[in-house]
Amino acid sequence: MLYKKECKISSEGFVIPDFDFDSADAVIPISTPSITQYEFDSFQLYLDLLDAMKHDKSSNFYPSILIKALKMFTASIISQKNNIPNELLESYDTPGTLLSLIDPNTDKTVFLEALHAAIAWTGAVKNNSAFSVPEFILFLIETSVYALSDPNFQYDRNIGNSTVALLRNILFHSNDAKFHFINNRGVELFSSLYLEVVGDTLKDYIIIVIINSLDVSPTPPFNFVKFVENPLLKSVFGYNLRSATSLEIRLALAYVKISPECALSFLNHIEIESSGIEFLFASTDTQVLLLELFEFLVTCSNETVVSIAEKKIQWNVFLPHIPMSFDSKLMKKTIQVAVNLFKIGHYKILDTLILKVLLEMMTIGNIKIKHRAMDAIRILINSGSPHSMDSIIGHNIISKICNFLESDRKDIFKFCFEMLLFIIQFALDGKCPRKVRDQLYEAEFEAIMEEVCGCELNEELANMADILKEKFDQLVAESETLEMAELENNHEIIEEEDYDDDEENEFHDNHFDNMNYYQQYAQNCMKGIEEEDESENESDDEEEDEWVDADEFPID
Structure with missing residues (x-):
C-alpha cells in the first residue's frame, strides 16, 4: 500500500x-x-x-x-x-x-x-x-x-x-540484526529509555523495536531479555494497567512467548492478579491483547506455568462484563479464545462463567456474534467431554437455553433443540437424569415446548421438536424408575437397620446381664473383704483393751 x-x-x-x-x-x-x-x-x-x-x-x-x-x-x-x-x-x-x-x-x-x-x-x-x-x-x-x-x-x-x-x-526484516541488538544490551537500554522519554509516538517506536527484537531465532538467553520485566512491565501491570497501551501488552505477550522460563518469571514477578479488575477500565485493544496473553499462559507447554496462571488469572471478575460492553471486537476475541480452549481440551475454563457469557452474547450480540457464540458452544458439545455437562448443570445453563426457545428466530430454535437433545441424551446414558429433569422442570420446559410446537415450524424443526419431546418423556420415566428403585433400596436398608437394632439390643441385654452378675459378684467380694477388715479391727481393739502397762505393777 x-x-x-x-x-x-x-x-x-x-x-x-x-x-x-x-x-x-x-x-x-x-x-x-x-x-x-x-x-x-x-x-x-x-x-x-x-x-x-x-x-x-x-x-x-x-x-x-x-x-x-x-x-x-x-x-x-x-x-x-x-x-x-x-x-x-x-x-x-x-x-x-x-x-x-x-x-x-x-x-x-x-x-x-x-x-x-x-x-x-x-x-x-x-x-x-x-x-x-x-x-x-x-x-x-x-x-x-x-x-x-x-x-x-x-x-x-x-x-x-x-x-x-x-x-x-x-530489525523487522533481519534476524541477524535482532541477535546483535540483544547481544549489545539493546533490550536493557531501550526498556529503561522507554520510561524516560515523553511523547506517545516515540514511546511506541521504542517498544516496537523491543518487540521486534524478541522474535528471534535461536531463543535468546534469559539474562539478556529479563530486563523487560523490571521496570517496564512492572510499571505497566503494577499501577498503570487501565491506561496501558496495546503495544505494552503486546510486549508482555512477546516476552512470555520466548521460552517457558520467561513465562514463569513473568508470573512470579509481575502482579497480574489485579488485571481482572483493571481489565474493565482498559481500552478495547488492550483488553483484546490481555485475553490473548491469558490464553497463552493457560495453554503453555510448561505445566508449572499453566498451574500458576490458572490461580492468578481471575476470569470471573471480567468475563461477565464483556457482553455488557457491546463491543463486537472484544466479544469476537472472547469467543475465539473460548473456541481455542475448547478445541485443545482445556476444560479448566469451564469452571468459569464462560458458558453463561457465551449465551449472554447470543442475547445481546449482533447476528455475527450470535452465530459465533453458537458455533463455539457446538464445538464444546461435539467434543463429547463430560466436563461440558458438569459445567452445564453446575451453572444451570438449561434454564437459559429454555428461555431462548421464546425467540422468533429459527436458527435459535435449532441451536436450542440441538443443545437440549445433547443434554437429555447425556442424562439418559446414566449420568445425571434426575438433575437434568429437575432443571427442565424449573425452567418450565413442558409449557415452553407446547408453545413452541404451536408455532409454525419447518419440517426439520418439527421433527427435532418431536424427538425432543420423546426424549424428555424417556428422561422423566427413567428418573421415576430410579427414584422407585432408590425407595425400595432405602426400605430394605431401613428393615436391615431395624433387624440390626434388635440384635444389638439382645446383645446389650445379655451383655448387661452378665455385667450385672459380675458387678454383683465384685460387690460381694468387696463386702466380704470389708467384713474381714472390720473383724480384724475389732480383734485389735480387744487386744488393746487387755494390754496393761508393766509399770503399774510393783516390783517385789
Missing part, C-alpha cells in the same frame, strides 16, 4: 506518524518537499549524485547540494517505493553509500538527512543485510540512548528519533 500523504517540512522537524507496525511496507515519511513524477524519473540521477559526492567532498557547496540530493532521494523512495526499478537496486551500492554518509563527524544536517534516507530505503527494500552488521546496530543503540536521554547531547534530538526509526525497520 503506497503512502499517499504529502510530506512537508514542519516546525517540529522529523515526526513519526502512526501506522500499522505489523505491516512490512510501513515507511516513515520524512520532512521533505513534495515531489512529482518527473522528479521520480530522475531517481537514477540522485543515485549517481550521491555516489559521486560520497567520493568527492572537495566542493564548497558539498553540504547544501548533498542535503538537497538526500531529500529528493528520500522523497522519491517514499512516493514510489514499490516501483523502484530492480536494475537500479542491483547497479548501485546504495546501502554502502548511505552508511558512509551516516557519520556523526560530518555536517549534522547531512547526518540527519542520511538517516532519513536510510529509513526510507530500509522500509522499501527488504534485503537490509548491509545495515545488520553488529557495529552499526551498536552505533544506532548508543546514538538513540545518548540523543534521547543525555541532557548534554549537542546535536538535533531528532537524530535520536531517526535512529530509533531506522532500528525498527532493520
Whole structure:
C-alpha cells in the first residue's frame, strides 16, 4: 500500500506518524518537499549524485547540494517505493553509500538527512543485510540512548528519533540484526529509555523495536531479555494497567512467548492478579491483547506455568462484563479464545462463567456474534467431554437455553433443540437424569415446548421438536424408575437397620446381664473383704483393751 500523504517540512522537524507496525511496507515519511513524477524519473540521477559526492567532498557547496540530493532521494523512495526499478537496486551500492554518509563527524544536517534516507530505503527494500552488521546496530543503540536521554547531547534530538526509526525497520526484516541488538544490551537500554522519554509516538517506536527484537531465532538467553520485566512491565501491570497501551501488552505477550522460563518469571514477578479488575477500565485493544496473553499462559507447554496462571488469572471478575460492553471486537476475541480452549481440551475454563457469557452474547450480540457464540458452544458439545455437562448443570445453563426457545428466530430454535437433545441424551446414558429433569422442570420446559410446537415450524424443526419431546418423556420415566428403585433400596436398608437394632439390643441385654452378675459378684467380694477388715479391727481393739502397762505393777 503506497503512502499517499504529502510530506512537508514542519516546525517540529522529523515526526513519526502512526501506522500499522505489523505491516512490512510501513515507511516513515520524512520532512521533505513534495515531489512529482518527473522528479521520480530522475531517481537514477540522485543515485549517481550521491555516489559521486560520497567520493568527492572537495566542493564548497558539498553540504547544501548533498542535503538537497538526500531529500529528493528520500522523497522519491517514499512516493514510489514499490516501483523502484530492480536494475537500479542491483547497479548501485546504495546501502554502502548511505552508511558512509551516516557519520556523526560530518555536517549534522547531512547526518540527519542520511538517516532519513536510510529509513526510507530500509522500509522499501527488504534485503537490509548491509545495515545488520553488529557495529552499526551498536552505533544506532548508543546514538538513540545518548540523543534521547543525555541532557548534554549537542546535536538535533531528532537524530535520536531517526535512529530509533531506522532500528525498527532493520530489525523487522533481519534476524541477524535482532541477535546483535540483544547481544549489545539493546533490550536493557531501550526498556529503561522507554520510561524516560515523553511523547506517545516515540514511546511506541521504542517498544516496537523491543518487540521486534524478541522474535528471534535461536531463543535468546534469559539474562539478556529479563530486563523487560523490571521496570517496564512492572510499571505497566503494577499501577498503570487501565491506561496501558496495546503495544505494552503486546510486549508482555512477546516476552512470555520466548521460552517457558520467561513465562514463569513473568508470573512470579509481575502482579497480574489485579488485571481482572483493571481489565474493565482498559481500552478495547488492550483488553483484546490481555485475553490473548491469558490464553497463552493457560495453554503453555510448561505445566508449572499453566498451574500458576490458572490461580492468578481471575476470569470471573471480567468475563461477565464483556457482553455488557457491546463491543463486537472484544466479544469476537472472547469467543475465539473460548473456541481455542475448547478445541485443545482445556476444560479448566469451564469452571468459569464462560458458558453463561457465551449465551449472554447470543442475547445481546449482533447476528455475527450470535452465530459465533453458537458455533463455539457446538464445538464444546461435539467434543463429547463430560466436563461440558458438569459445567452445564453446575451453572444451570438449561434454564437459559429454555428461555431462548421464546425467540422468533429459527436458527435459535435449532441451536436450542440441538443443545437440549445433547443434554437429555447425556442424562439418559446414566449420568445425571434426575438433575437434568429437575432443571427442565424449573425452567418450565413442558409449557415452553407446547408453545413452541404451536408455532409454525419447518419440517426439520418439527421433527427435532418431536424427538425432543420423546426424549424428555424417556428422561422423566427413567428418573421415576430410579427414584422407585432408590425407595425400595432405602426400605430394605431401613428393615436391615431395624433387624440390626434388635440384635444389638439382645446383645446389650445379655451383655448387661452378665455385667450385672459380675458387678454383683465384685460387690460381694468387696463386702466380704470389708467384713474381714472390720473383724480384724475389732480383734485389735480387744487386744488393746487387755494390754496393761508393766509399770503399774510393783516390783517385789
